[in-house]
Amino acid sequence: MSAAPLLSVTWSDHVTGRRGYLVVDRLVRGVASGGLRMREGCTLDEVAGLARGMSMKEALHYDPSGRYVPLGGAKGGIDCDPRSPEAYGVLVRYLRAMRPHIERCWTTGEDLGLTQDLVDRAATEAGLVSSIQAVYPLLDDEAQARRRLAAAFEVDVEGIGLDELVGGCGVAESVLVALHRAGRPHAGTRVSVQGFGTMGGATARFLSRAGLMVVAVADVKGTIANPDGLDVEALLAARDPYGAVDRSVLRPGGAERQGDTELPCDAWLAVDAEVLVPAAVSYAIDDEAVERIRARWIVEAANMPVLPAAEELLAARGVTVLPDVVVNSATNAWWWWTLFGDIGADADGAFAHIRAAMRALVGRMLDRAEADGTTPRAAAHALVEERLPEIAERYGWY
Numbered sequence: 001m002s003a004a005p006l007l008s009v010t011w012s013d014h015v016t017g018r019r020g021y022l023v024v025d026r027l028v029r030g031v032a033s034g035g036l037r038m039r040e041g042c043t044l045d046e047v048a049g050l051a052r053g054m055s056m057k058e059a060l061h062y063d064p065s066g067r068y069v070p071l072g073g074a075k076g077g078i079d080c081d082p083r084s085p086e087a088y089g090v091l092v093r094y095l096r097a098m099r100p101h102i103e104r105c106w107t108t109g110e111d112l113g114l115t116q117d118l119v120d121r122a123a124t125e126a127g128l129v130s131s132i133q134a135v136y137p138l139l140d141d142e143a144q145a146r147r148r149l150a151a152a153f154e155v156d157v158e159g160i161g162l163d164e165l166v167g168g169c170g171v172a173e174s175v176l177v178a179l180h181r182a183g184r185p186h187a188g189t190r191v192s193v194q195g196f197g198t199m200g201g202a203t204a205r206f207l208s209r210a211g212l213m214v215v216a217v218a219d220v221k222g223t224i225a226n227p228d229g230l231d232v233e234a235l236l237a238a239r240d241p242y243g244a245v246d247r248s249v250l251r252p253g254g255a256e257r258q259g260d261t262e263l264p265c266d267a268w269l270a271v272d273a274e275v276l277v278p279a280a281v282s283y284a285i286d287d288e289a290v291e292r293i294r295a296r297w298i299v300e301a302a303n304m305p306v307l308p309a310a311e312e313l314l315a316a317r318g319v320t321v322l323p324d325v326v327v328n329s330a331t332n333a334w335w336w337w338t339l340f341g342d343i344g345a346d347a348d349g350a351f352a353h354i355r356a357a358m359r360a361l362v363g364r365m366l367d368r369a370e371a372d373g374t375t376p377r378a379a380a381h382a383l384v385e386e387r388l389p390e391i392a393e394r395y396g397w398y
Contacts, residue, residue, distance in 0.1 A: 005048055006072075006398075011097050013090050018080045020094040022101060025051035025073040027398045028391060030104075031134050032072035033058060033332060035111030036119060038087065039281065042077040046282055050075035050303050057329040059387040060361060060380065068333070068340040070391060071135065074106050082113035083242065088122065095126035107132040109335065110198070112281065112302075115241065116153070116163060132335070139339065151345035152338045159237070160202070162347050163334075168202020169351050170330025171301045173358040174322050175203075175275055176210060178297055181366060186211035190227075190273040192295070194218045195280030197243030199301045199328065201236050203277055208232040212275070218268035219244045225271055228257045269293055278305035285310050293319065300324035315375055323377040325384075326365055330354045 007024035021044045024032045034054040037047075055073025062070045076098065080090050091114070095102065102108065102123075108131050110116040123131045130136075130146075139145045155162035179189060189212045193200045196219045204214045213229040221244055224230060231251065238246040253259030269276065269285070270292040278284045279301035285293075290313045298306060298314065299322045306314070311321050334350060337343045343353045368379035 005051060007101075008044065008048065009098070009101070010044060011094060013093055015093065016080075016086050016090055018078065018086075018090050020076070020078040020090075020097070021047040022076045022098055022106065023048045023051040023074060024101070024106060025075075026055040027072040027105060028058070028070060029138055029395050030398065031107060031138065032074035032105055033107045033135075033336070034074035034076070035332075036076035036078070036108045036114060036131075037111035038078040038080055038082045038091065038113035040079065040081040042079040044077075046304075047075045047077040050077070050282075053303060053325050054332070056325040056380065056384045057332055059384045059391060060326060061329060061333045061357065062387050062391055064390075064394075066337075066340075067342050068336040069138070069395070071107065071336070074108070075111075076106070076108055088118070091118070091122045092125050095122055095128065095131075099126060099128060102128055102131060103133060105134050107135045112197075113242075115198075132339075135336075135339070140341075145339050145341065148341065148345050149335070149339045152350070155345060155347055157347045160205075162350060164198045165202045165205070165347075166334040166350060166354060167199045167328055167331035168204075168301070169206055169354045170333075170358045171199065171203040171277065171279070171299060171327050172206030172210065173330075173355045174327045174362050175207060175212075175277070175297070175299050177359055177362040178299070178320065178322060178366070181363075182296075184274070189213065189275065190215045190271075191275045191277060192216035192218075192268045192271045192273040193277045193279055193301075194268045194284060194305075195243060195278070195302065196235065196239060196245060197280070199331075200277065200279030201239060201243065203279060203301055204232045205236060207275075215273055216263075216268045216271040217245070218265055218280075220265075221245070221247070221262075222265050223263040223267040223271075224250065224260055225263050225267065226251075226258055226260045227272065230260060275299060278302045281305070283307055287313055290314055290317070295319065297322065300327050303328065311375070311377070321375065321377065322362070323380050326358075326361055326376075326380050329361075330358060333357065 011020040058070035216225040250260040282304040
């Protein structure tokens, strides 16, 4: 997976000078899958790493008996603050510039800094049929598949769209598998989450409902913490579109419990918790952060949040890092399971399918790591290297 990508594009916005990138790491049946992120400081190297990760996620979910046929991996990125007044115009012009690729080989959707609604609106303005139209020729019944996916995006689960919950369901299931294998009960297990947008918020909801205690949540304003546990549902209801929580909902202390407190942004790393869930930006945990971490597990809901040097130090301390290519892969897989017809447009079916798939995948990864004496990330990469030739033999390398 270290070979150069098939395609790397750098774009400059003629209006603002902002840069955008597209990297297609690999094609399967002429198509690659991967979201589009927008953040200040996004780089080509970052997008290339994300595209490589998408190739791995697709390969890991390969099921020869399923209708969903894994695609190749790709990623897009725009170097712009999504809160900037100029951000939407930059997004539209980027999609217009990338239109030939989106029409033919790159299926994309929301990622860090962007919502699917926003991507869909901008794609329409850019003259696209859909941000995933490149996959339509691979469908047995395009009209029925598109109706099924559209219906799934209309499903609301207690105030949150199904599409915003599926990724967090997969992350939470990864945590639960790790705890089960370690013989650790859910009750009393404390979790700290960095990022409270789509992925972080959904992960917090599922873990809280599984009996774990979310003791810290970090957003752009800082870290909200409570050693007695936060009211996850109240925080979710008080989020803005970027995952920032309205502090007016924080609870004061009382005779029987401590109140919610506000701490610096990076305090989520050092809270007393068994599980850390980085669910925001890449490169969040470097080697300097390692000494502050007290957790037993780090579960990568974000893409590439733990730097390699930090992971080596953490492994030496007995801290297990569950890698992004497995942990956060359910969002992408849910799109294709739904579109290809492996599941229908309902929440119960989606969550059941995700949980079963993630239990199996995380289990295989941890079994392989134990057998090989390696880290979960190395084990995941080994599984990818075994599956890629299988996919290539069936569908070709491009």
